[in-house]
Each structure stands twice: as structure tokens, then as C-alpha cells.
Amino acid sequence: MPELPEVETTLRGIEPWLDQQVIDSVNVRNASLRWPIPPEVNDLTGLSIKRLWRRAKYLLLELSDQSHLIMHLGMSGMMRVVRPDEVYQKHDHFELVMENGYALRLNDPRRFGCVLWTDEPIESHQLLASLGPEPLSAGFDGQWLKQAAGKRTVAVKNLIMNNHVVVGVGNIYASEALFLAGIRPDRQAGRIALQRYQKLAATIKQVLELAIQAGGTTLRDFRRTDGQPGYFKQQLNVYGRADQSCLQCGKTIINITLGQRASYYCPGCQT
Template identity: 65%
Template sequence: MPELPEVETTVRGIYPWLIDQEITTVNVYNAAMRWPIPPEVNDLTGVRICHVSRRAKYILIELSNQAHLILHLGMSGVIRVVDANESLLKHDHFELVLSHGKALRLNDPRRFGCVLMTNQPLDDHKLLSKLGPEPLSEHFSGRWLKQQAKNKQTLIKNFIMNNQVVVGVGNIYAAESLFLAGIRPTRKVSNISLKQYQQLAQVIKGVLQQAIEVGGTTLKDFKNIDGKPGYFKQELQVYGRAGEACYACGKSIKSLIIGQRASCYCPGCQK
């Protein structure tokens, strides 16, 4: 599943191709996504793209008619910018043809992604209104984590994967961050000190920033808009390495299920 670094990589890749471009044609080849693509998107012909950004794992396209497109890649989605006359691929479901002759296409074999349109303020939209802070922003800190953990008995791995606590820390990046911070994924949030939370917050920022710089993590489906994979997989310390030796201490990486997800950790390095 594309996580925050993969979505950020996508946004940075499509941004220069979309800014100030007029939408000349909208093509919906399959409206049956996670939520049906609204028919109102067909009214965007002649509308200019003003800005492209990301909130959590949502791609936000600001339009000159005061509306926004909200795109999500789901489990297996990929956005490509191609020549408008290039042949469609299987599972190309949505397309914006732009005034410079390029087209933005969403390809999603599993159709868990979405294309939505809204005229309301983004902070009020039901998908965005309850999201926590961005992990790379100044609003996310160890003190914030400590405050959110007050009176909770949640396991730390589930806690940092909760989008109301902080957005975009998916399974891979949660496992890697907890390893680098020396915290076992089974620790209860109430038993973690402010100092440990401060270290964890800094590690999360570093792990995500590093992943963005190398284009994300390719495990199965994700590729950048130019078809290239992300290379953070080569940096993984614990995720997907159950039974292998820890690079730091040599002990065998353990695996267990937390929140219905496989969770790997080092029993030597993480306490």
C-alpha cells in the first residue's frame, strides 16, 4: 500500500506537470472505485489547476473554480503523467487531459482508491477533518505524543499508526521508527517517558524524510510516476526480516501480530 512517503513522492512528481494547466478533457473509464467517482468531475473542462498538495495520504488538487479534487491511491493505485495520445493500460480508471498535451491517469487494479470533488473547505471534509498533525510539521513533537497518550493503554505501534494522533505512519515506517527509537511495539503508551517520545518523534521525522528522498518503499505494487520503484526497502532494519539477524546486535528478528498486522522487532535492541 502506498504510504505517506510514496504519496509525497507522487505529489512532487506530478506538481510541475499540473500547475497552471487547463483541463481540456475529463475521462472516467470506470467510476466504481472505493466511492463512485462523482459525475460532477465531467464539468471541469476549462478549469485551471492552481495547486497540488498532500494531506496524510490524500492528494489534493486545487482548481480555479474554488473546488478541490481529492485523490487516494488505495492499496495499489499509481498516478502517471503521460502523453495524452498514449494507449491506455488495463486498470486506467480516471484521466485528466491537460492543455500542454499531457494526461494525468490513475491506475488502480484493486479499485480501493478514490477520486472525489468538493467545494467545501478541506478542513471540513469528512475524510480530512479529524486527521492528526503532519509528521514532518512543527506541530508534531514528542510532547504532542505524550499529551495524546495520557490515560491510554494502547500499544505504541497502534498508537503511532492512528491517523488522529499523527498521519502517515504506516506499518513499515512504524516498525522502523520503533526499532531506531529502541521501543518495543508492544509497550503501552502510558509507560513511555517524555524523553522517549521526543526521541521517537525525531526518529519518525527522519525515517519518513529519508524514505521520501529515495522515492518511498517498493514492496509489491508501488512505483513512482515515471515507473521507477522506491528504494527505501534497501534501508529496512526490521520490517519483513523476521528470523534474520539484527544488523545492530545480531539477535534474531521476531515477528508477532499487532492490530491484525505483522510486526517485526529486535528483542535485543528494543525494550
């Protein structure tokens, strides 16, 4: 599943081609995504894209009438910037054609992504209103994590994957950040000291920034907007390395299940 670095990579890939551009046409080839693509998107012709940004794993396009498109890559989606006359690929479900001679296409084989439209304040949209802070923002730090943990007995890995606590820290990046912070993923969140949470907040930022620089992580379906894979997988310390030797201490990487997800850690480096 594309996570925050993959979505940020996508944003940076499409922004130069769409920012401040006028929409020439909208083509809905299959409206049956996670939620049906609303018919209002067909009325966007002639509007310009005033701003593109990311909130959690949602791509947001602010239009010149102050309405917004909300887009999500789902489990296997990707976006490409192409010439409008390029032959459609299988699973190209949605297309924005711009007056500059380029088109944005959403390809989503599993159709778990979304294209939604709203003319309500974007901050109060039901998909965005209750989200936690962005992990790369100044508002996210160890003090915030310690406060969110309180006396909770939930595993710390589940805490940092909770989008109400902090957005976009998916399974891969949670495992890697906990490794760098030296914290076992199954340690109770409420029993971790502030100093360790300060280290964890810093490693979350570090891991996400490195992944963005590398263009995301390819495990199954993710491709960048240029069709190339992300390369952060080559830098993984523990994720997917069960029964292999730790690159730091040599002990065997362990795989456990937390919250129905595979969780990897080194018993020598993480306590």
C-alpha cells in the first residue's frame, strides 16, 4: 500500500505539470472506486488548479472556485502525467486533461483509491477532520507522543500507526523508526519515557525524509509518476528481514504480529 513517502513522491511528481493550470476536460472511465466518483467532477472544466498539497495520504487539489478534489491511491493506485493522446492503460479510471497539453491519469487495479469533490471547507471534511499532526511538521515531537500515549497499554507500534495520533506512519516506516530508536514494537506505549519518545519522534522524521528522498518503497505495486520503482526498500534494516542477521549487531531479526500486521525487530538493538 502506498504510504506517506509514496504519496509525497507522487505529489512532487505531478505538481509541476498541474500547478496553476486550467482543466480542459475531465474523463471518468470507471466511477466505481472505493467510493463512487461524484458527478460534480464533470463540471470542473475551465477551472484552474490553484494549489496542490498532501494531508496524510490524501492528495488535495484546490480549484479556482475554492472547491477541492480529494484523491487517494488506495492499495495499488498510481498517477501518471501523460499526453492526452497516449493510449489508455488497463485500470486507468480517471483523467484530468489540462490546457497545457498534459493529462493526469489515476490507475488503480484494485479500485480502493478515491476521487472525491467537495465545496465545503476542506479542513472539516469527514476524511480529514480528525487526523493527527503531520510527522514532518514542527507540531509533531516526543512531547506530543508522550501525551498521546498517556497510560495506554497499547503497543507503541500501534500507537504511532494510529492516524489520530500522527498521520502517515505506515507499517514499514514504523518498524524502521522503532529500530533506529532502539524500542521494541510491542512495548506498552504508556510505559515509555519522554526521552525515548523524543528519540522516536526524531527517527520517524528521519526515516520518512530518507524514504521521500529515495522515492518511496517498492514492495508490490508502487511506482512513481515516471513509472520507476521507489528505492527505499534497499535501505531497510528490519522490515521483511525475519530470520536474517541484524545489520547492526548480528542477532536474528524476529517477526511478530501486532494489530494483524507483521512487525519486525532486533532483540539485541531494541528493548
